[in-house]
Structures are given as C-alpha cells and as structure tokens.
Amino acid sequence: MDVERVRRDFPIYSSRRGDIVYFDNACQTFRPRQVIEAANDYYFDFPACGGRSVHHLATQVSIKIDEAREKIAHFIGCANPNEIAFTKNCTEGLNLVAKGLRYKKGDAVLTTDMEHNSNHVPWLQLATSVGVKRKFVKTPSDGIFDLEAFKRALSKDVKIVSLVHTNNVTGTTIPAKEVVEIAHDHGALVMLDGAQAAPHMKIDVKGLGVDFYAFSMHKMLGPSGVGVLYAEEGAGKDIEPLITGGGGVSLTEYDSATYLPAPDRFEAGLMNYSGVIGSGAAVDYLSTIGMEEIRDHDTALNSFVTKRLMEIELIRILEPVDPRKRGSIMSFNVDGLGSHDVAMILDEMDKVMIRSGMHCTHPFFTSRGIDGCARASFYIYNTIVECERFVRAVSGLVDTFSM
Ligand SMILES: Cc1ncc(COP(=O)(O)O)c(C=O)c1O
The missing domain is CATH 3.40.640.10 (Type I PLP-dependent aspartate aminotransferase-like (Major domain))
Structure with a gap:
C-alpha cells in the first residue's frame, strides 16, 4: 500500500493542522476527499x-x-x-x-x-x-x-x-x-x-x-x-x-x-x-485499497509499536501481547500514571492523539480492578514515521514523569 499516496487524499494532512499523529482511529477515522x-x-x-x-x-x-x-x-x-x-x-x-x-x-x-x-x-x-x-x-x-x-x-x-x-x-x-x-x-x-x-x-x-x-x-x-x-x-x-x-x-x-x-x-x-x-x-x-492490504498495514504498525513499547520499563501492554492477535489496537498503561494523563500529555507535548479511559467497556475494567487504559489505534494513513514519533513521545513521558 502506498501510504504517502493515501495521505494525499486526506485533506487534514495538508491543512494547517497537518502536523499531528492521529492514533484514535478505533473511535473515528478521518475521511478522504472522495x-x-x-x-x-x-x-x-x-x-x-x-x-x-x-x-x-x-x-x-x-x-x-x-x-x-x-x-x-x-x-x-x-x-x-x-x-x-x-x-x-x-x-x-x-x-x-x-x-x-x-x-x-x-x-x-x-x-x-x-x-x-x-x-x-x-x-x-x-x-x-x-x-x-x-x-x-x-x-x-x-x-x-x-x-x-x-x-x-x-x-x-x-x-x-x-x-x-x-x-x-x-x-x-x-x-x-x-x-x-x-x-x-x-x-x-x-x-x-x-x-x-x-x-x-x-x-x-x-x-x-x-x-x-x-x-x-x-x-x-x-x-x-x-x-x-x-x-x-x-x-x-x-x-x-x-x-x-x-x-x-x-x-x-x-x-x-x-x-x-x-x-x-x-x-x-x-x-x-x-x-x-x-x-x-x-x-x-x-x-x-483492499481489506487484506489494510489488515497487513495495521498489523505492521502495531508490531512496530509493540516491539518498541515493550522495551520501555513501566509500560504494561494489555493482553494479548502478540500484536498479530490485536489487529489495529494497542492498549497499554504507564505504571504510576492515569490513562487520561497519558493521553493529555501526549497530545499537549507532541500532538499525538490517542484514546484513554474505559472505552465504553466498563465491566471489562471494573471486573479486573483496572481504572482504564491508553489506546492507540491505527489506520491506512498512519506511517512508521508516526509510530516512531509516538514511541519517542511515550518514552519521553515515562522519563519525565517516572522520576
Ligand atoms: C466494539 C464497539 N461496539 C460498538 C460501538 C459503538 O459504535 P457507535 O458509537 O458508532 O454506535 C463501538 C464504538 O466505539 C465499538 O468500539
């Protein structure tokens, strides 16, 4: 899949807001010009x-x-x-x-x-x-x-x-x-x-x-x-x-x-x-584009991010850890930080947008005694470069707030 070509179809990336990383696709995606x-x-x-x-x-x-x-x-x-x-x-x-x-x-x-x-x-x-x-x-x-x-x-x-x-x-x-x-x-x-x-x-x-x-x-x-x-x-x-x-x-x-x-x-x-x-x-x-292509692309981004986040101490990935079993979704927590704090800091410091909280799936969290999680979710216009920026942002956040 030619992601750069795909991105050109999405007006938001050529607008003044374009310098963003949008990983909140499980909530809502962007729309192409078509x-x-x-x-x-x-x-x-x-x-x-x-x-x-x-x-x-x-x-x-x-x-x-x-x-x-x-x-x-x-x-x-x-x-x-x-x-x-x-x-x-x-x-x-x-x-x-x-x-x-x-x-x-x-x-x-x-x-x-x-x-x-x-x-x-x-x-x-x-x-x-x-x-x-x-x-x-x-x-x-x-x-x-x-x-x-x-x-x-x-x-x-x-x-x-x-x-x-x-x-x-x-x-x-x-x-x-x-x-x-x-x-x-x-x-x-x-x-x-x-x-x-x-x-x-x-x-x-x-x-x-x-x-x-x-x-x-x-x-x-x-x-x-x-x-x-x-x-x-x-x-x-x-x-x-x-x-x-x-x-x-x-x-x-x-x-x-x-x-x-x-x-x-x-x-x-x-x-x-x-x-x-x-x-x-x-x-x-x-x-x-083709749904197989989309699935492969989502999994490739998820695999990249998973591997890199696993190297960061204090990050807990919600199971299953294997990204091939999680499609486009990557849910995690940072020890010692609430998920809303994680999401707000990533947005404010690096314009990286993810979702936080209980994701309208409250019994899942309450029954497990967890008060929520941060969730990154990928789609066709997301790139490895954006994944790198996301990982850097999470890593910076952990360094700053875990002291
Ligand atoms: C698994 C699942 N089911 C249902 C919904 C509800 O979708 P909508 O708010 O578009 O009706 C969502 C929305 O996030 C979802 O993730």
Whole structure:
C-alpha cells in the first residue's frame, strides 16, 4: 500500500493542522476527499428527499441511496441489498435487533464479559423490562475468546448470541464462523457487533452465516451519523422496527399500520442522505485499497509499536501481547500514571492523539480492578514515521514523569 499516496487524499494532512499523529482511529477515522465530495454532492446538486416525492431531484436521491446500499451489501458479501438497513450508528443497529425481537419467558441472551456498552446496556434494559436472562462467556486473562467456555454457556434457553466481533480494548477477534455454526446448532440466533471488525478485515456475512451484523461508517472513512445493520432476510422478518413512522409503512388506518418489508420498515423518518451517499464512497475507497492490504498495514504498525513499547520499563501492554492477535489496537498503561494523563500529555507535548479511559467497556475494567487504559489505534494513513514519533513521545513521558 502506498501510504504517502493515501495521505494525499486526506485533506487534514495538508491543512494547517497537518502536523499531528492521529492514533484514535478505533473511535473515528478521518475521511478522504472522495468521501467528503460524494457527501457534499448531495447538498450541492440534489438536496431533496428520497423515496417519497416523485420529482426528478427526489428520484436522483433514491437512485444514489440504492447505489450506496448495493455497494455496502457487496462490501460485506451480501447479494441482497434489502438485507442492508441504514441506521444512525452501530449502537442503533444493536438496539434495533435487541429490542425488536419477541421474547418468551425464560429467554436468555449470551454475550461475552467484555462487550462495549452498546452491546451491554440494551440487554441490561431488556433484563429489567422484559426479564431476558443474561449469560456471559468469561474471557481468560490472555484476552482470547474461549470457544469451550462459549459451548458450555450455550444452554437451550439462549435465544440470541450477541458478541463483539473484534474487541475495542483488546483488539482480539472471535472465531465468528465457528461461533455462528455452534450457536445455530443450539437453535440460537447470532448478532455480531462489527464496529471494530468491518473497518479492518474482509467481512463476508453470508460466509459467516450470521443473522445480524452491525457497524458504523465513521470508523471506516465514512461520514458521522451512519450505521449499517445487516439483517438476514428470514431473521429480519421477526424484528419489530425500533423507530416507527413515515417511510416505514405502506398504509395506516386510525387503528392499524402495515409495515413495509425490510429495509424500509427499519428506516422510518427522513434519512441522512448525504451520509449514506458518502458511505458508498467510503466502501469504494476501502475496496480499491483492499481489506487484506489494510489488515497487513495495521498489523505492521502495531508490531512496530509493540516491539518498541515493550522495551520501555513501566509500560504494561494489555493482553494479548502478540500484536498479530490485536489487529489495529494497542492498549497499554504507564505504571504510576492515569490513562487520561497519558493521553493529555501526549497530545499537549507532541500532538499525538490517542484514546484513554474505559472505552465504553466498563465491566471489562471494573471486573479486573483496572481504572482504564491508553489506546492507540491505527489506520491506512498512519506511517512508521508516526509510530516512531509516538514511541519517542511515550518514552519521553515515562522519563519525565517516572522520576
Ligand atoms: C466494539 C464497539 N461496539 C460498538 C460501538 C459503538 O459504535 P457507535 O458509537 O458508532 O454506535 C463501538 C464504538 O466505539 C465499538 O468500539
């Protein structure tokens, strides 16, 4: 991958803010010119409402939305664009499924013990409001998903298995295909939280056989405010829409409403057209580079940084230590310093931006008695030179503050 060429597509690097190291990509990535232009085209050229009005501007919006839906379907290995619903983010997709399923007494959900709050809090709510039972797969201290523990936890009452595909703190990826097969053998549905997986690896929802797959476009070069929910046609039919209203129904009477088939039933209300169109451009951009290339690049940067940080005394890398098991994520702590202090000092002293705290994965930290961690996360425009600057900055910070 020609990183210098990639960087030229990202306006921030040629702006007055350009002298930065941005390693907060697991939170949100930068956007290339191609995405910004595609999103802006909507506002410049055809700023109308899709799907409802019949005039030619509206028709153009509808065509562009259909194109984006097809591109995203294709990007995740799905031939049927009607299985792709646009949401406002990954969180909404996870909520849509969790709250749209119909439960009977005794039904349970199985998650890991290290889910992002977006795949934890909706189930907490359902435990209180509907009595859905919670079951957890415990993660060993090496951070690697325990398939045997998963099998043991899969009791008959588990209606749905809802797991993080790639974890946002440890960077580990679960063996999704095996998980789906085992869960289906037990009669459970499977939803994957792909927020940290879809930006960094080739996703093939049909190959995985998963029922629901949710992710956010802003973590993969797309505009803010767009999420994607893949809902397999059969499984999606049983999901009640989370948001109801205009655009999601074929006909209403004073006392009844008939919902449209997916994806419209899940997309009531006027959509983020510009964002959806920009999302189509984002997957075009990623496809041109190639997801294998992206994965290799992330791993190369992570390996470089890991090796160098391991040489610094007082640095504790969150397990697993092997960078090949952590994709683009590098979580660590500096003995004696809080993670927010680490992040603020790196930014103030060296314009190196990382994330700190509990990363919306509170139970992971509280159950382990850790109050957070610093997290660097890499993407296509990051370079080895930036990694060197990051390592120098961390090393300088340790020297200064460990005295
Ligand atoms: C693993 C994981 N799941 C879910 C989310 C929620 O994504 P969003 O805030 O875009 O809905 C995130 C965001 O960081 C995440 O890392």
